[in-house]
Amino acid sequence: EDKVVQSPLSLVVHEGDTVTLNCSYEVTNFRSLLWYKQEKKAPTFLFMLTSSGIEKKSGRLSSILDKKELSSILNITATQTGDSAIYLCAVENYGQNFVFGPGTRLSVLP
Amino acid sequence: DTGVSQDPRHKITKRGQNVTFRCDPISEHNRLYWYRQTLGQGPEFLTYFQNEAQLEKSRLLSDRFSAERPKGSFSTLEIQRTEQGDSAMYLCASSLDRGLGNQPQHFGDGTRLSIL
Numbered sequence: 001e002d003k004v005v006q007s008p009l010s011l012v013v014h015e016g017d018t019v020t021l022n023c024s025y026e027v028t029n030f031r032s033l034l035w036y037k038q039e040k041k042a043p044t045f046l047f048m049l050t051s052s053g054i055e056k057k058s059g060r061l062s063s064i065l066d067k068k069e070l071s072s073i074l075n076i077t078a079t080q081t082g083d084s085a086i087y088l089c090a091v092e093n094y095g096q097n098f099v100f101g102p103g104t105r106l107s108v109l110p
Numbered sequence: 111d112t113g114v115s116q117d118p119r120h121k122i123t124k125r126g127q128n129v130t131f132r133c134d135p136i137s138e139h140n141r142l143y144w145y146r147q148t149l150g151q152g153p154e155f156l157t158y159f160q161n162e163a164q165l166e167k168s169r170l171l172s173d174r175f176s177a178e179r180p181k182g183s184f185s186t187l188e189i190q191r192t193e194q195g196d197s198a199m200y201l202c203a204s205s206l207d208r209g210l211g212n213q214p215q216h217f218g219d220g221t222r223l224s225i226l
Contacts, residue, residue: 042217091214
């Protein structure tokens with residue numbers, strides 16, 4: 001059965017800190033890995049990764065995929081209180097399903 | 111706003127009643143997904159449509175659940191004879207697949223179902 005694991009499940013940091021969130025997966029017929037940010041409502045899309053070793057960046061956020069290690073990391077530098085959210089990792093397989101992990105709850109204190 | 115729209119936002123009902131939720135995807139998106147999310151968990155896949163065809167259903171989707179997407183536009187998710195365990199947030203997402211690789215899903219704000 002396809003599975004996505006995230007760590008840590010919860011993280012509390014202070015503004016200005018850098019954080020690294022981890023995602024590992026066991027999926028048959030891997031197609032892509034996605035990161036989402038979920039605040040109070042709908043998850044919002046951050047990154048879609050399909051190739052190993054190519055870093056994707058958006059402002060203070062960046063992510064990279066390691067298909068050999070079946071994992072990905074999401075980095076957030078110079079964290080702000082507005083970064084407080086649940087960060088979801090999802091993996092798409094060629095059955096066109098998306099399997100989500102439990103999420104990492106990030107709290108950024110002022 | 112041309113994002114994914116879900117209705118209603120909240121639904122409170124008594125156990126044993128039937129409920130129906132609606133999702134309007136982004137207009138050009140050919141794929142539509144339904145998920146269920148409970149507190150502290152990531153979204154769990156329920157089912158998805160490619161245009162009007164329902165291509166896959168999760169084992170989570172018991173015979174009390176049915177989903178439709180007539181004409182490949184909006185979709186409805188119906189739960190019959192609701193049970194306490196059905197209380198959750200029901201999320202709809204849509205995406206565009208032109209056959210060159212799927213694009214990211216865009217989520218609606220969800221329908222929160224509470225069973226009394």
